[in-house]
Each structure stands twice: as structure tokens, then as C-alpha cells.
Amino acid sequence: MKILVAVKQVAALDEDFEIRADGRDVEADFLIRDLNEWDDFSLEEAVKIKEAAAEPVEVVAVSVGPEEVDESLRKCLAKGADRAVRIWDAAVEGSDSIAIARILAAAARREAPNLLFAGVQSSDQSFASTGIAVAGLLGWPHAAVVSALSYSPGAKSAVLRRELEGGLLHEIEIQCPAVLTIQLGINTPRYASLRSIKQAAAKPIEVLSLADVGLNAGDVGEAGSLSRVRRMYIPERGRAQLIEGDAAAQAARLAEIIREFTGGSV
Amino acid sequence: MSGILVIAEQRRGELRPVSQELVGAAIGLRRAGDEVAVAILSDAPDRFVAPLSVAGVDEIVTVKTASPEFDPDAFDSAVGALIAARAPDVVLAAHSVDSFGYAAALATRLGMGFATDVFKAERIDGELVATRGGYGQKVNVEVDFPGRATVLLCVRGNVFKPPEPSASPRVTSFAAPPVMSRSKGREFIELSGGDDVDMAAAEFILTIGRGIGEESKVPQFRELADAVGATLGCSRPIADAGWLPKSRQVGQSGKTASACKLYIAMGVSGAIQHLAGMKHVGTIVAVNSDAEASIFGVAKYGIVGDIFEVADELRKLF
8 A cells, every 4th residue: 555645845935035147936045945834734634544543544745846856855765755766857847736746646656546635736836737747647536625524544535624715615425446636634744853854864755766756758748748837927016005113103004094994093 | 739728726615715816827828829728626526616707718618427426536537638638738726725636746747847935937038937936935936837838836826816807708518538446435524623723813922932942831922912902813823732622724725814904923934834714814913933934925014033032021011
């Protein structure tokens, strides 16, 4: 029994940042990298299933990216993943979420898991499409935005709840193996202990090339993508009128705004 | 290859309002001679013909499905067959939980151009260009689709204006191919959250977000909200952590602050999902220590500062 957890190392922008000279991305120097918030929850969900199981369950974290992604994969190892796999090739540069999905699907064929988890979306580009594209490529049943899951290792189906808009849940039963995209709040992700962080640092990360997973350069990058970034720019924003001064002065103005609304009744 | 196909959305017998907004988006992309067709998938699709008869719609295509509700296999198969039969050059769907469940798989299978969370779509020199957010909505990203005959765009809600209900489009039906569904819907569950507050009815809301840092800080903001006469709300991380019931969560997966006129957001960064539930409010005051927080982009007034200090000072005044 194996669960494959697809994770992404996301990038947040530094306070000040610059657009790259070609106008199609932000200069890499201004990016702060971390494991995607959603992936913390999907990893935890896999580790929870493993811990509750009577039979051995292997949790494998897989990611697409250059060497710096090892940092996020080590985080996964420290939080309970048994193995970590990273796939990279310079040709992957310029890939959209669908091209990345081709690589993850190829890795999944190699690993043959019983379940595949991915985050609903990434906090940086927010495509909300990678996991379900992987499902499409594998031809597997799939469900998106899973906020509760009941699954016994080896079972032919799982029962889950999709979190819909407006505080509504939809409970469904789905055949396995399946791809599920996991929503924030499905569990409470653990913190890694110092001991497990140390152990994770010593664990190997399997690094694979495109050829290792049976792909070639034409399957990824712009050729393997369904969209191409044409231009990236900083939008003009409506700016709030700033209330200046120290906290007391700011609070006094805020109190005025409140009283204008409540008519001084409070 | 021509024309625009809109995939409408329904849930539990109600048309989702984003369906009409998609028609608004389609009108903006329509070229001379282009027809706008709207497909509705349901076990009883005819009931949606009336609400979909809005200006700009040339045709409504009813597609009868076995399941009354969204099913990823049924949608992938039926929408895929419809696209193959009609070869539109643009397909518009909502950027919604249902679309999350099939659109990426379908686009990949058919090799369509594909972009999600699109809030602007236009033709530049004849080429379709879609704009979406990047890096937590701090930049705008224009994407194009070189060499793709059909492009599927999943469009953000509450952006495009729904057209007036006036048209008399022709109504046709499309026979969905039979499909073996691999998942089965059981039931819907309304999140009540063990709290009888009605965020949708509240006129004055004070919302707390991740910036409060720890659960022990919740009571002082609850007390502050009571003192100023506001209903206490929260953003997703607070509800997920169980610090406040889900019924108090404002945003896409929580409640919409429908009746709200004054909204004070303390320590809320302003994720797009939160903004979806409150950005329409007339007076928004954002208090945040991060001057770059996206909440300031929708706020009328901004206070850059320590939320605890501002909260303490404010409490003294009531």
C-alpha cells in the first residue's frame, strides 16, 4: 500500500521585487521559497492514514524542480514521508501546471501508488489544476477540494467530502486508486520534531531525469504546456486612504468611522 | 473553428450566478459572426432555459445527465463530446469547485489551450490573451495559447457583468455519450458550525485573521467586537484552527458578507478567497502590520500598524 503525495516548492515575493528583463517573470533573487501550504495538509493526511493502518503504508513525496526543492522535500521527510523523489531537467523551465502534471503522472506510473494526493492549489500561481490534470493523464477517478476523507488502506473505494462554495459540503464515494486534491483545514498538520528534522537531513532524495520517467524534452516546457506567459506586470491598485499617526491617533479615527456608521449609538 | 461555448453551472436545482457572468465574458470576446452557445448539464436541464435566456445568448444547449449534480466523469465526457462536435474557438467555464474537478483533465485530454482564475480576456492582434494573478495576486500575468485551436478559460466569479434577461435564444439538446461514473454522490451537508450567528445578515463586521497569531488572543477581539457593536468574523486560518466556528468564516468557502456596510479587517492579509466574500462592502477598514498586504487593495481606509496596539486603543474609546 502506497500513497504518493505531489508537493510544490512555492515562491512568495520579497517586499521589494523586480520583474525580469524579459518581462515574463519576477527576478529569481526576489523570491522566498517554501513548501506550499496546501501540501502540508495533503502530506499530513497521508501520514495519518499510514499511522492508523494495520498493514505497512509507504508515503512518498514527489516534486518537480531544481536542487533547491530538496529543502521542501526534507520537510516532508521530517513530517513523516518515507521517501522523497525529485524530478528535474533544464527543459522543464517554462512549464505550466499541465506540463508539470505530465511529469508527475509519469512518476506516478513508476511508483504505482494506491492513492495520489495533491494540494487543491499552490499559493503562488494558484492554477488549481495540477492534481486533476495528473488524474486525467493517468485515467484515474478524481475529486477536487477534499475537506474530509475516510479511507482504509487497500479498500476499493473511499468516502470523502468536497468543500463547495458558501459553506456547503458534498459527500461522495469514489473508486480507488484515485487522485484527490486536498483542501486546507482537512487536518492539523504536525510540526516536525528536531529529531525527525535531523533524521530527514540524512535521508537520501531520489533524483530522476525526464528519461528516467520515460519523458523527453518535447513533453515539457512550452511544448508540453497549454498556455504560455506572455507578460508579467505589477498592476495598478486601488490604494486605501492611510490613517496616519500612532496607534492612539489611528484608533481615534477608526472610532469616528465606527460612530459615523452606528450613529453614535454605541 | 468559431464561436464561443459557455458551460453554465447549477447546483441543487439552482443556476449558479456565475453562469450569467460567463455570458458577459463571452460577449466581450465575440467577433463578427460568432455565436454564443450556453450548455447546461443536469438531469432536468430544461428548467434552466429561462434564467439562461439573457442578452447575447444565441443558443441554449440542454445536456441531460444521469446524475442531478456535478460528476467529474460525466462532465469530462459530455463537455468533451460537445466541444468535439462544435469545435468552438473559446470555451468559458467558471473558476469554481466543480470546474476544479474536471476542467484540467479535459483540457489536457483534448490538448486545448487552458488558463484558470482568469479575470480579463481579450484579443490582442487577433490572438486570445487571458490575464490572471500570480504570486499571491501581487502581479498580473498575461498568458496566450500559441497554436491551440480551442482554448478553455476558467473565469473568476464576480468580475464580469451578467447581461440583462431579455433574449429568446433557440434551444437545442445534445445527447451526452453514456459514461461509467467512478464516483457516486451521496448527500449535501450544510456547515452550521455550532454557532447561530448569521454573517450574511450582519451590517457591521469585525474580522480577525492569521495576524492574531494565537488562540489566546481571540477573546479580546470578541470583547472588542461586542463593545463597538460589530459581529465577530474570521478568515479561513482561524476557522480551520478551530479558534472560531466555521459559521463565522467570511469568504468563498464560508459566508458572504451580503448585508455588511462597515467591515473592519484586523490581521487579515486578503487572500482572493477571502476578498470574494467581502470586497463589495462599502466601507472597508484594514488594519495590518504589512503595508503590502493585498487587503489594502480593496480597503477604503488603511491602518498600517500593530493590530493589538490599535485594538487596545480602540477599546478605550468605547
